[in-house]
Amino acid sequence: MAQAKPKTEAKPVRRSAIDGVYERIRKKVLDSELAPxxxxxxxxxxxxxxxxRTPVxxxxxxxxxxxxxxxxxxxxVRIVPIAVSDMREIYDVLxxxxxxAAELLALRGASPKELRQLEVCCERMTDALARDEMEEWALADEEFHLGIVQLSxxxxxxDIVLNCWDQVHRARYFTLRLRKHPHPSKSIEEHYEIIEAIRRGDAKAASDIYRRHRDRGLKEQVDVMMTFRIHQI
Amino acid sequence: MAQAKPKTEAKPVRRSAIDGVYERIRKKVLDSELAPxxxxxxxxxxxxxxxxRTPVxxxxxxxxxxxxxxxxxxxxVRIVPIAVSDMREIYDVLxxxxxxAAELLALRGASPKELRQLEVCCERMTDALARDEMEEWALADEEFHLGIVQLSxxxxxxDIVLNCWDQVHRARYFTLRLRKHPHPSKSIEEHYEIIEAIRRGDAKAASDIYRRHRDRGLKEQVDVMMTFRIHQI
DNA sequence: CGCACCCATTATGTATACATTAATGCATTC
DNA sequence: GAATGCATTAATGTATACATAATGGGTGCG
Incomplete structure (x- = not known):
């Protein structure tokens, strides 16, 4: 699990039942359809x-x-719940x-098309925010960060980052509804700063801004969980 | 996956065949008994x-x-070989x-006993080096780094770090025999510096030294592979 | 009334049987 | 002579059957 399984790779695709079973159970877990x-x-x-039972x-x-x-x-099997301490562990890895990843992307230089792809995510976020559609906001946010690690x-x-995200997915979506606004404009602003740093090829800046961004994200998550006395999710 | 499975946890232990089978295949892969x-x-x-076939x-x-x-x-199944590019990917994660991990350990403060545990590894390394027992040197080195991530x-x-190590294990042991000496005194010196930084609670220093240490490790590995025209291992 | 032991139940771990699908080789035709 | 298609073979994917071990309850004894 480590690590790190080929989830990213796009193969010729062989559709076997086990893949389907895997996906369906995974979805049920992520969507809390199977309770933590x-x-x-x-x-x-x-x-x-x-x-x-075999494919299961x-x-x-x-x-x-x-x-x-x-x-x-x-x-x-037990659906593992995420406690505040788990949150810290996972965010530490992230x-x-x-x-x-941002550093690597800045170093190798992103193409205009790739940068555009990231910008589109930001625009979607701004848009979603204006209409108070937080789910859409979160989706676009995810796609932005996903884009960066994949482009790295x-x-x-x-793969490791994606897996970490899976683990905190429930918490992210749960807190979406609890907090007023996730400092949204500030967040989007930082996204643009990251894009700019990457465009300039400024690896150090990209890395630093990203780190601050995630640091704040962790604090927000933990705050919400503490405020609402949520020990597990 | 990402990786990251509970390999660290010490459970009440239930010895089922699948665990044994898993261990045995893993060992065969790590030891190149099953060729990359x-x-x-x-x-x-x-x-x-x-x-x-089921437990297999x-x-x-x-x-x-x-x-x-x-x-x-x-x-x-195919035993995945490690190319130079894989090496870079994995070391990037490490x-x-x-x-x-060193930073975290420095921040929380290591107990004298824990610090002693790390020092013992260094002493074993020095000792092994004096007797030119490179396998033992590598083992002690592994234990040192293992100790740090586990104490973090x-x-x-x-778990993620351990998994990365599994993936580069073959390469590490292979190059052991090819290079004269892995800048060994320098390496041990850095280990002591890391311990000192942790003892002082100097998270920044611990992190920086560790990073340099690994940077050099990657370079050495890549150099050896390039020198000997080893594309995969 | 409580504790302990034993038995029944049941979930898992493992083996095996079966179905599905892909690869290889041979034959036939162009 | 080469290429294509079909048939055979073989490996995996899936289901099922069976063995093993643990749990929980019930009963009996202290």
């Missing part, structure tokens, strides 16, 4: 998805490696890796 | 290990997620994460 902290038996999952097991192993599920010997050219780094 | 780039069928692995498959999925194996639809307190970060 709850447990469910392999057999129940198999029945729920209309397949046998294999999908579950993958999800376990990704840190989304825990395998409790006689009690099925804060170490994402600025480096380091696939392993990108 | 070679392919082997699930069935062959099963026969080789004296079990059925499950172990293979884990190893695939860790980036050690690749699953080629009709041609079994260079982002390990200094942060961030289990996810530690």
């Amino acid at each position: 902290g709850s447990q469910i038996l392999e057999h129940e999952l198999a029945v729920m998805l209309g397949v046998s 097991r294999e999908a579950v192993i993958r999800l376990h490696n990704e840190g989304l599920l825990e395998i409790i010997p006689r009690h099925g 804060i170490s890796l994402e600025p480096r 050219g380091n696939r392993r780094l990108a | 780039g070679s392919q082997i069928l699930e069935h062959e692995l099963a026969v080789m290990l004296g079990v059925s 498959r499950e172990a293979v999925i884990r190893l695939h997620n860790e980036g050690l194996l690749e699953i080629i639809p009709r041609h079994g 260079i982002s994460l390990e200094p942060r 307190g961030n289990r996810r970060l530690a």
Whole structure:
């Protein structure tokens, strides 16, 4: 899980049931359709998805490696909840890796087309914010950060970051509805600063701004969780 | 995945065949007993290990997620070889994460016992070097760096780093025999500097020295591979 | 009334059987 | 002689059957 699995790669595509099962369980976990902290038996999952236990097991192993599920010997799988301490751990990894991705992108130089792609995300964010559509705002935000790690050219780094995001996904979307506004204009401003730094090829600046951006993000998340006495999510 | 699976955690331990199978295949890969780039069928692995295909498959999925194996639809699993470009990718992740681990350890403050544990590794390295036992030197080196990430307190970060190490393990041991000496005194010196910085609680210094240390490590690895025209390992 | 032990139940771990799909080789035709 | 198509083979993907081990409850004894 480590690490780091080829989720990014676009293969010729072989559609086997296990991939489908994996995706469906993953979606249920990310969307809280399977409640954090709850447990469910392999057999129940198999029945729920209309397949046998075999593909379920294999999908579950993958999800376990990704840190989304825990395998409790006689009690099925447990959807791992994210506590504030987990949040800190995960953000610590993100804060170490994402600025480096921005740095790499700045160093290798982004094409106008790639920069444009990032700008479009910012425009979508501004737009969504104006109409108070926070879900759309979050989606565009995700796409921006996703874009940077993927454009960094380091696939392993990108895979790790993506996996971290999966783990905090629930929390991000949950807090969306709780906090008034996520310092949104400030956030978008920083995004533009990052794009500018990358355009200038200023790796140091890109990295620094990114780090500040994530630092603030962590604080906001933790604040919301503390304020609302949410210990797990 | 990303990677990052609970490899660190010490559970009550349940010894099931799949764990054993996983360990044995992993060992064969790390020790190059299964050659990098070679392919082997699930069935062959099963026969080789004296079990059925089921536990083999499950172990293979884990190893695939860790980036050690690749699953080629009709041609079994392939032991993924590490090229120079992979080396750079992996070290990039390490260079982002390990200094942060040292930083965290410096920030929280290491106990005398913990610091002693790290020093013992350095002493073992010095000792091994004096007797020209490079394998032992490498082992002690690994234990030092392992110690730091594990003492950092961030289990996810530690798991990711451990996984990266697995991926470069072969290369590290291979180059051991090719280069004269890995700037060994310099290397040990830096280790002590890192320990000192942690002892002082100087997070910045610990991080910086560590980064330099790894930067040099990457260069050495790449140099050796280039010099000997090793494209994959 | 409480604790401990034993048995039944059940979930998982493992093996095996079966179906599906892809690759290879051979034959036939152009 | 080469290329294409079909058939055979073989490996994986999936299901199912079976063995094992743990859990929970019930009963009996202290």
